[in-house]
Amino acid sequence: MLLILAFAAGLLRGYSGFGFSMVLALGLLTVSPPALAIPVVLLLDLVCSVSLWPGARKTFDAGVGLRLLAGMLLAVPVGSLALARLPEQWMAPVVALMCLLGGVLVLFRQPVAGRPMATKWAMPAGFVSGLVTAMASAGGPPVVVYLLRSGLSPASVRGTAIVFFAVSDVLALASLWWLQVLSLAHLQLAASLLVPALLGNVAGQLLFRRKPMSLHLLIGGVLVLLSAATLAKTLL
Template identity: 55%
Template sequence: MLWLLAFTAGLVRGFSGFGFSMILALGLMATVPPSVAVPVALLLDLVCSAGLWIGACRGFHQPIGYRLIAGMLLAVPIGTLQLTILPALWMTPAVAAVCLVGSGLILARPVAAQKTVDQSRHLAFPAGLASGLAMSMASAGGPPLMLYLLRSGLDVTQLRATAILFFAASSACALLGLWLFDALGTEHLQLAVGLLLPALLGNFAGQYLHHRWQPGSLRVIVGALLAGLSGWLLLTSLSTALAASL
């Protein structure tokens, strides 16, 4: 079952370019606590994106990218600390709620960028802060980042390259923070290694489909999938937490 989950997450990311870590983390939290699910999702997301780093360096927009990363660096310690100290009973619905908000942002119709790159630079730091916090707490940094980048004035090549390197940096920093808090160990590595092959296969299959099939609205399909997963997990985890507290 977990192999199918990893394959599906890889398929969505290979096809759409986003959604891998959110789908994998949400699915894993049905069987393991967030303190296991989120680091494993971050590990696999980092490994599976490694082949894109060299190409992304050529299109990376440094003024905006560095501001995004600076905001992320401030947020990651806060998010990793919350992930390690909050009880799993209440952390699971918190993560699900963050992902549900993120899926709503994905479903929100993006508007045409009305600002130039220079005008949008001052928003890069808070966007990186929000994305870094969501990434380190819930493996859900994509929606806040993409919400900003779609309105930043960057062209498609710069947008994609900046997002790839930002996600790599934020995943690596979040994992480093978890390791420093002694919240990353052999349990996470073993589960990540076991799911690596289906995740890679799904990623390749998604890229293959991307060049041969274009649905009417990819944003709606992925957003609806994430909303359904996060909504279901939020309801079930809240009911479990409330029953345990009574």
């Protein structure tokens, strides 16, 4: 089951530029403690994003992206410390609830391409995303909702998201390493899921080149379905 989930997460990441961490975290947190699951998700997300970097550099929007990164830089150390200290039983329902809210917002707040860019909310969105990325690997919803409402083109949304989450993953992993959270168990679990995640990532890139579809419908629908199922499982 986890292999299928890793493939699906990779497919979503390769297609849209984001979503890998949220999808895989929702599954792993139902079978593994957060201290094991979250670093593994961050590791795989970073590795799977490497092939996306060259294209993302061409479509990265510096005005929005640098503001997002500045907010994230302030938040990641705080989120990493929270992961190391908060009770484990809180994490799975918190992640599911965040993803459910994010999915609903993505679905019902329609993107408006070509509108003037609202950069004033970029830094707060980056801060919230960095905080919950380090805490629960669920930092996608704040940035996704912001980017889809920022006025950027779909290509720029995808490229900016790819760069943002790559930097966010590196900083979150560095913070967890400094806090001595990372271990051999994380590497072993990540290695067992790496191949299906990479295969899904390649398939997602091919699909994006052949038949792009609305990113907000894809991301929002996946998040709502998976997070609702996970929330029900953790609370019932």
